[in-house]
Amino acid sequence: MTSKPLLSVRSLSRSFGKVKAVSDVSFDVERGQIFGFIGPNGAGKTTTMRILATLDLPDAGDAWVGGHSVLEAPRLACQQLGFMADRFIPYANLPVAEFLDFMARAYGLRGRTRTRTIASVVDFCGLDEFLSRPTTGLSKGMAQRLHLAKTLLHDPGLLVLDEPAAGLDPRARVEFRDLLRELAAAGKGILISSHLLSELSESCDGVVVIEQGQLVVTGSIDDIARQVQAHNAILVRVQSGLEAAERFMLTQPHVREVLIRDGRLGFEFDADDDALAELLARLIGEGVRVSEFRHVEASLEEIFLRTTDGRLQ
Amino acid sequence: MSAAEKDSLTTRLGDRVNPILIREVHQALNGRGFLVTAGLALLSIVVIALIVAAEDDISPREGEFFFTSTLMALVPILFFIVPFQAFLSMRAEVGGGTVEHLLMSRLTPGAIVRGKLIAATVQFVVYMAIFSPLIAMTFLLRGVDVPTIVVMLTLAFILALGSSAVAVACGALCRWKSFFKVIPFGIVLLGLGWVTGGSMVILEDIVRETRSALAEEDTLHWMSMMLTPVLVGVILCALIGASALAHPYANRSTAFRVFALLGLLISLGMALYNYDHQAARSLRYYLDLGAQLSTAITLTAVCLCLFPFFAATEAPRLTPRVANSVPRNPLLAFLVAPLLPGAGRGMVFTLLLTTLALTALYVLPNWWDGDPATAEAWRVTTATWLYVIIFAGVAGFVRNLLGPQPNRNWFARGVLPAMLFLGVILPLIFSAVGGRGPVRSWSVLYIFNPFYTLSRVVRWRMEGEIMVWLWGLAVLAVLLNVVPMVRGVLEVLAAAKARRGRAA
Ligand SMILES: Nc1ncnc2c1ncn2[C@@H]1O[C@H](COP(=O)(O)OP(=O)(O)OP(=O)(O)O)[C@@H](O)[C@H]1O
Ligand SMILES: [Mg+2]
Numbered sequence: 021m022t023s024k025p026l027l028s029v030r031s032l033s034r035s036f037g038k039v040k041a042v043s044d045v046s047f048d049v050e051r052g053q054i055f056g057f058i059g060p061n062g063a064g065k066t067t068t069m070r071i072l073a074t075l076d077l078p079d080a081g082d083a084w085v086g087g088h089s090v091l092e093a094p095r096l097a098c099q100q101l102g103f104m105a106d107r108f109i110p111y112a113n114l115p116v117a118e119f120l121d122f123m124a125r126a127y128g129l130r131g132r133t134r135t136r137t138i139a140s141v142v143d144f145c146g147l148d149e150f151l152s153r154p155t156t157g158l159s160k161g162m163a164q165r166l167h168l169a170k171t172l173l174h175d176p177g178l179l180v181l182d183e184p185a186a187g188l189d190p191r192a193r194v195e196f197r198d199l200l201r202e203l204a205a206a207g208k209g210i211l212i213s214s215h216l217l218s219e220l221s222e223s224c225d226g227v228v229v230i231e232q233g234q235l236v237v238t239g240s241i242d243d244i245a246r247q248v249q250a251h252n253a254i255l256v257r258v259q260s261g262l263e264a265a266e267r268f269m270l271t272q273p274h275v276r277e278v279l280i281r282d283g284r285l286g287f288e289f290d291a292d293d294d295a296l297a298e299l300l301a302r303l304i305g306e307g308v309r310v311s312e313f314r315h316v317e318a319s320l321e322e323i324f325l326r327t328t329d330g331r332l333q
Numbered sequence: 334m335s336a337a338e339k340d341s342l343t344t345r346l347g348d349r350v351n352p353i354l355i356r357e358v359h360q361a362l363n364g365r366g367f368l369v370t371a372g373l374a375l376l377s378i379v380v381i382a383l384i385v386a387a388e389d390d391i392s393p394r395e396g397e398f399f400f401t402s403t404l405m406a407l408v409p410i411l412f413f414i415v416p417f418q419a420f421l422s423m424r425a426e427v428g429g430g431t432v433e434h435l436l437m438s439r440l441t442p443g444a445i446v447r448g449k450l451i452a453a454t455v456q457f458v459v460y461m462a463i464f465s466p467l468i469a470m471t472f473l474l475r476g477v478d479v480p481t482i483v484v485m486l487t488l489a490f491i492l493a494l495g496s497s498a499v500a501v502a503c504g505a506l507c508r509w510k511s512f513f514k515v516i517p518f519g520i521v522l523l524g525l526g527w528v529t530g531g532s533m534v535i536l537e538d539i540v541r542e543t544r545s546a547l548a549e550e551d552t553l554h555w556m557s558m559m560l561t562p563v564l565v566g567v568i569l570c571a572l573i574g575a576s577a578l579a580h581p582y583a584n585r586s587t588a589f590r591v592f593a594l595l596g597l598l599i600s601l602g603m604a605l606y607n608y609d610h611q612a613a614r615s616l617r618y619y620l621d622l623g624a625q626l627s628t629a630i631t632l633t634a635v636c637l638c639l640f641p642f643f644a645a646t647e648a649p650r651l652t653p654r655v656a657n658s659v660p661r662n663p664l665l666a667f668l669v670a671p672l673l674p675g676a677g678r679g680m681v682f683t684l685l686l687t688t689l690a691l692t693a694l695y696v697l698p699n700w701w702d703g704d705p706a707t708a709e710a711w712r713v714t715t716a717t718w719l720y721v722i723i724f725a726g727v728a729g730f731v732r733n734l735l736g737p738q739p740n741r742n743w744f745a746r747g748v749l750p751a752m753l754f755l756g757v758i759l760p761l762i763f764s765a766v767g768g769r770g771p772v773r774s775w776s777v778l779y780i781f782n783p784f785y786t787l788s789r790v791v792r793w794r795m796e797g798e799i800m801v802w803l804w805g806l807a808v809l810a811v812l813l814n815v816v817p818m819v820r821g822v823l824e825v826l827a828a829a830k831a832r833r834g835r836a837a
Contacts, residue, residue, distance in 0.1 A: 075433055077581050082653075092657040094580055098437050109430045113364035114356065122359075125352035126438035131340030134348075154363075170434070 024087050026051045026178050026209040027072070031081035033233075034067055040233045041067040044081070047228045047238040049209045051177070054200060056220040056227040057213040058324055064233040065213040066106055069180050072211075073103035086177055102176035106183045108167040110155035116166055117151040120173070127174040137173060144199070145169040160187035168199070179203065181212040185219060197223045221320035231328040244323055252296070256285040256303075257312035265308045272299060286316070352440065353448020354455065357422070361456075370414055374460060377406040378467050385474075396476015401537050403467045404485065408536065410460050411493035412529040416500040419453045420521045423504025423574070432508070432578065442578035446501055446571050453497040457490055480552060481544050487556065488543075492532070495563045496525055498570035505574035554610050561603060565596065581739070582654040586647060586674035590682050593640040597633050597686065601693055604629035605701065623698040623706030627714045630690050634717040641686060641721055644679030645729030646746050648739040649817060651675060656828040661836060666829035670822045676732045676745075677821025680814040683725045687718045709793070712800060716790045719803040720783045724749060726810025733817045756781025777802055 025048040034042040042064040049055045057065050070076040072083055074094035083090045086100035111119060120142065124134045142148055145165040150158065158166060164184060171179060185193050193216070200223055204210055211228075214220050220227075227244065229236040237244055258265050265285055269278045274291040289296055300313055340348075347355075361367040381402045388395055426432045426445075435445055468486070471477050503517035532539075546555060572592060576585040604626050611620055651659070655674060660666045671682040694714055698706050706714075732745035760778040775789045780802050790796045 073433075073437055074580060075436070089653065089657075091582060091653040094582070094654065095439075099439070101437075103437060105430075105433070109434070111356070111360065111431060112425075113360040115363070118356070118359045122352055122356040123434065123438065125348070125355065126435060126440045128439040130348040131344045174438075 024084070025049060027083065027085055027211065029068070029072070029081070029083040032068060032071060032078050032083060033080040034064075034071060034076065034078045042071070042078070042230075043233045045230060045233070045235045046081075047235065049178070049211050049226075051209050052204055052207050053225045054204050054210045054212065054223050056217075056224040056320065057211055057230075058215070058217065058220065058227060058320070059230040059236075060328055062232075063230045063328075065230065066182055067233075068230070069103065069182050069211070069213065070105075072180050073101060073105075074098055075103075099174065100176055101178045101180060102171035102174070104167050104171045104179070104181045104184055106186070108163045110158070110163070112156055114155050115152050116147060116155055116158075119155050119166070120169060123170050124173050129173070137175075141169040141172045144172070144202075146195070161189060161192045164188060164192075164196075168196075172203075177208060179208055179210045179212075181210065183213055183215070185214055185216055193219060217320040217324055224320070227320065227323070229324065229327050236327045237323075241320065241323070242317075244327075245317055252289045253316040254287055254289050254296070255312070255314055255316050256287075256310060257283075258285065259309035259311050261308050264306070265303065268303060268306050268308070272302070275299070351444060351448040351451055353445060354451045357448070357452035358455070366418065367456075370410065371460075371463060374406065374410060374463050378403075378464065381406065381467065382470075396471050396474030397540070398476070399467070399474055400471040400477045400482070400485075401540055403464055403471060404489065404536055404540070405533055407460065407464055407489060408532050409529050411457055411489055412496050412532060413525045415453050415456045415460070415493065416496040416525055417521065418456075419449055419497045420500035420504045420517075423449055423501050424507045424517070427505060427508040427578070436578065436580070442575040442583075443571070445578055446505065446574040449501045449504075449574075450494070450497060450567075450571065453501075454494060457493050461486065461490070477540070478544070480547050481540065484543055484547060484552065484556065485540060488539075488559075491560050491563050492528070495567055495570075496528055498567040498574075499524060502570040502574040502577070505577035508577050551610065554606075558603065558607065561599065565599060568592065580654070582652040584655045584658065584674055586644060586679070587669075587672045589640055590644060590672045590679075593637050593686060594689070596637055596640075597630075597690055597693075600629050600633040600636075601626070601697065605697070608701075621704070621707070622702045623694075623704060623710050626694055626697055627706055627710030630694055631714045631717045634690065634714075634721055637686075638721050638724070641679065641683035641725040642728060642749060643746070644682050645676055645725040645814075646732040646742055646748075647674050647676050647679055648737060648742060649676045649733055649821070650737050651824055651828055657832070659825055659828040659832060661829055661832045663826060663829055666825050667822065670825040673825055675821050675824070676729050677814065677817030677819070678825070679821075680725065680729045680811075681818050681821065683722060684811065687722055690718055691715060712796055713787070713790055716787055716800065716803055717783075719807040720787075722807045723803070723810045724752065726807070726814055727752065729817065730810070730813040733814070752781055753783075757784070775799065780806065 027049040028046075029048070030046050032042055032045045033040070045064070045068060047055075057069070059065055067076065071078050072085065072090060074090050074097060077091075082092075083097075085097040088096040088100065090097045111122075114122070117138075120138050121134070124138055129137055142151065145168050147162075147165055147169055150162055150166075153162075155163075155166065164187065168181075168184065171181075185196055188196060197219065200210060200212070204225075212220070212224075221241065224241060226238070226240045228238040229244075237247070256265065262280060262283070262285060266278060266280060269275050269285065269287055274289055274295060276288045276290065278285070278287040280286075289299070300310070304310055381399065384402070385395055385399050426435075432445070436442070440448075468482060472479065472482060500521050503521045506517050569592060572588050576588070579585050608620065608622050608625055651673065659673070660669060671678055671685055691714070694706055694711065698704055728745050728748040731748050732742065735741040735744060756779070760776075760782065763778055775786065775795045775798075779785050780799075786799055786803075790799055
């Protein structure tokens with residue numbers, strides 16, 4: 021059983037009338053991993069996540085959470101999964117403390133265990149000062165924290181978070197990222213959808229990119245970055261003679277897409293590292309004073325922009 | 334956990350309480366609605382007390398007036414305000430989406446519905462407690478005796494529970510398409526308004542009738558005959574509400590099928606109990622148990638006819654979730670197959686239910702009394718149940734033609750109104766066109782008009798010919814479903830085998 025991934029999604033499909041919200045999507049998330057789930061608006065992220073949370077049914081395919089199929093044993097799957105929907109719906113006339121108490125009871129936590137669990141999630145999410153506020157009167161950031169607290173109550177192994185950072189201020193976002201890291205370090209798997217890619221790239225181990233319901237690419241960020249960049253992207257900073265350096269580069273073999281951006285020279289190189297070392301030696305031999313010469317890793321944003329073409333559905 | 338770490342008894346008892354109830358109590362205490370209603374109730378008590386106090390001499394007549402006035406103030410709260418709040422709270426839960434928090438937790442749909450009903454019940458108790466000083470006063474004024482007070486309050490309580498159950502079920506049904514949101518709202522508003530208004534209008538008569546009935550009859554018998562149907566209705570509403578909340582792949586059929594079986598047994602039990610009660614009052618020689626049972630079983634067929642009909646028009650295949658919960662033991666799987674969802678199994682269930690009903694009519698009168706049911710009783714009961722089979726069979730046949738997708742169920746269910754419409758209207762058109770004038774005698778054209786046909790059977794008109802037709806059609810309806818029925822049972826056995834294979 022331990023060899024099975026924490027979450028595995030296989031050939032998941034779901035249509036709404038003619039709109040294929042999700043079609044034939046498969047990916048895995050392991051314990052302790054943070055996986056970004058990215059795609060343009062309407063790509064099918066929320067739909068996929070709702071199916072994982074057993075709130076919606078796929079037309080085909082299945083998903084296993086901790087080895088339990090969301091179709092065959094949805095209640096068992098649900099116990100292993102914490103789903104944070106894209107919006108928090110509060111109850112009228114219910115303060116934060118009573119809301120958490122209610123949800124903890126609903127998750128079957130009893131007596132001291134309940135009190136202790138609530139205290140620890142309240143502490144973890146920084147809700148201490150808001151316990152007597154009504155849930156309907158929380159700011160967006162506070163509501164997100166309460167939502168996360170509710171999601172953590174039953175100590176799920178897998179967290180499925182739908183745009184949890186939307187609406188948070190920069191400090192709250194940094195704090196939220198730290199919370200996620202702590203959770204992953206504690207061995208939880210996290211699938212998180214977000215449009216804040218720079219945010220994600222700092223905390224994610226891997227990504228799932230979908231567009232128009234179809235899986236574009238999935239895997240660790242490094243692997244994908246290598247796939248996306250078929251050629252080495254090189255960045256050169258020179259002390260002087262930028263134009264001369266550009267002219268020189270344009271005449272060299274294996275060098276393409278030379279351009280000057282922000283006072284730096286960028287190009288793509290499609291030969292091996294030996295050839296690259298020789299190129300650098302020749303550049304210096306030309307009398308160009310090189311102060312920096314490095315590979316550029318593709319950022320999550322680049323991956324996103326290169327793999328998707330921005331069609332909405 | 335060490336002894337010192339153990340939770341106190343109150344905490345452990347508190348953990349057993351339905352979380353929904355606890356939340357609703359918190360919400361009521363934090364909100365304004367409850368306080369306003371309770372305040373109004375108290376105000377009405379003061380007003381009633383002042384009116385009575387203004388009378389010069391206080392007589393039993395005032396006592397009775399006092400009692401009816403108290404009930405008048407209670408009725409709108411118990412029959413309208415609390416149930417309507419229960420409806421709104423359930424509707425907000427499913428409409429606003431908070432129910433999704435709950436469905437992902439360990440709460441079952443049944444527990445959610447129960448929680449709402451218990452919360453309503455707690456409110457009834459609270460309001461009755463608020464009014465209890467007034468009720469005690471009515472007794473002290475000697476207008477009303479204790480049994481009447483107890484019976485009236487019990488009646489009010491059970492009826493209020495029934496109203497709340499309907500309201501909660503309608504609230505849960507709001508989960509379906511947006512079009513349906515208006516309909517439950519209308520049903521609840523009109524229904525509760527009607528019950529409340531009606532109760533207030535006839536309240537005085539009810540109190541009087543109850544007093545005289547109590548003087549003559551055995552209270553327990555009388556109450557149980559009145560309250561059992563209401564309680565059965567409450568259970569049905571709870572089942573409907575829970576099934577509206579359930580996961581689409583959950584088993585939403587077995588509970589209804591067991592309910593139908595129990596409904597039949599309860600109706601038989603009530604008929605026997607009623608007969609015994611009359612017999613104890615030495616009316617035995619004027620009574621015919623066969624006829625009474627036949628009436629009970631026929632009425633049960635009428636009340637339960639939608640259950641077999643719905644069962645026979647479900648999506649034919651087992652969902653993965655249900656397939657994964659089939660008993661592993663092949664014999665057990667075979668036995669529970671008729672109770673599992675699916676059109677073919679629904680038809681098997683229909684046949685079993687009919688067999689049980691008719692066997693009861695055959696066995697019980699002999700066994701209880703030594704007298705079998707008369708031929709007339711047999712005919713009416715059999716004809717009614719044959720109609721159940723015919724309609725379920727035709728709709729089931731249509732359902733199986735439509736393919737496995739679950740969203741086809743309601744097309745097949747449209748067969749019932751369509752058949753009834755055609756069965757009633759077409760013969761009229763035929764006879765009008767044929768110039769045969771007003772309908773005098775039964776002809777086979779009327780076979781799909783169960784109302785007219787059954788009325789002929791009851792009146793001994795052409796009943797022999799009618800029965801031949803009904804039996805023929807019922808056999809045909811069963812034959813049309815033989816393949817789905819066999820397939821339905823085999824599918825369960827295959828699922829049981831698959832589970833055994835996985836366990837090994
Ligand atoms: N209940 C529904 N009924 C009809 N269509 C729906 C429904 N839910 C989603 N869709 C459609 O399915 C597609 C995918 O929607 P989804 O909400 O999964 O996208 P998303 O990736 O979460 O987008 P966003 O980034 O904007 O949140 C969209 O075209 C949407 O219109
Ligand atoms: Mg979304």
